[in-house]
Amino acid sequence: QCCFVDRGLRMKTINRQTSFKLSLRGMALVNSKQALTMNSGLSYESEDGIAGIYREIVSSKIIPRMRLDNFRRAGEKARLAMLGSLLAFADAGSNADGDTAVIGWGGEESVSENRAYFTDYAVNGRLLGRSRLFIGTLPSTPLCEAAICLNLHGPVFYLQSDCSLDSVLAEAESLLPAKPRGQQALLLGISCGALLALLLESAEDVHDFSRPPQTDDMRRIYHHLEK
Helix, strand or coil: CEEEECCCCCEEEECCCCEEEEEEEEEEEECCCEEEECCCCCEEECCCHHHHHHHHHHHHCCCCCCCCCCCCCCCHHHHHHHHHHHHHHHHHCCCCCCCCEEEEECCCCCHHHHHHHHHHHHHHCCCCCCCCCCCCCCCCHHHHHHHHHHCCCCCEEECCCCCCHHHHHHHHHHHCCCCCCCCEEEEEEEECCEEEEEEEEEEEEEEECCCCCCCHHHHHHHHHHHC
């Protein structure tokens, strides 16, 4: 439950929403050492960072190749977003739908990217904002890179707060009417160097999201992002 004050200065209490007309089609967790999927149970590991995870996924030939032209020069969060999105669709056994919406959250914004960019700018003494480092300095950059990778043309949103997963699900539900079925939203939560990708689809029935999938690593990151 949570409380808020309305314009009449009266305290109101509302129940926390945990059920939505959404179904979870695919889910992936990616960090610098490991990538996991929910339904298919795929697991990729590497000690060479996110680039190593990328090589493991490509060499497996299980995941269809997508447009990853920008992967080499992308920032860490954008790389996580691209691979997590790719795995979430693969986990759902679904081809990317061009109308899919992309919603990001996590509360970390792009502080570290901006710090790295301007440090590089100062060290190299470049003029007119040109430095040696190509990096996305907007919190929406990882989402847009994922959309480009999967050729998605739906709306892209970034929720600028450390809001709960419930708030993100409510936003996804508002974007995806129960009818027609099949409309999708890709949720990307980034926190502490890990990305959780959820591929959701509109549904006519209400589904309870208060219980995360029964995978230990995913359950921990789910609750961490939820808080």
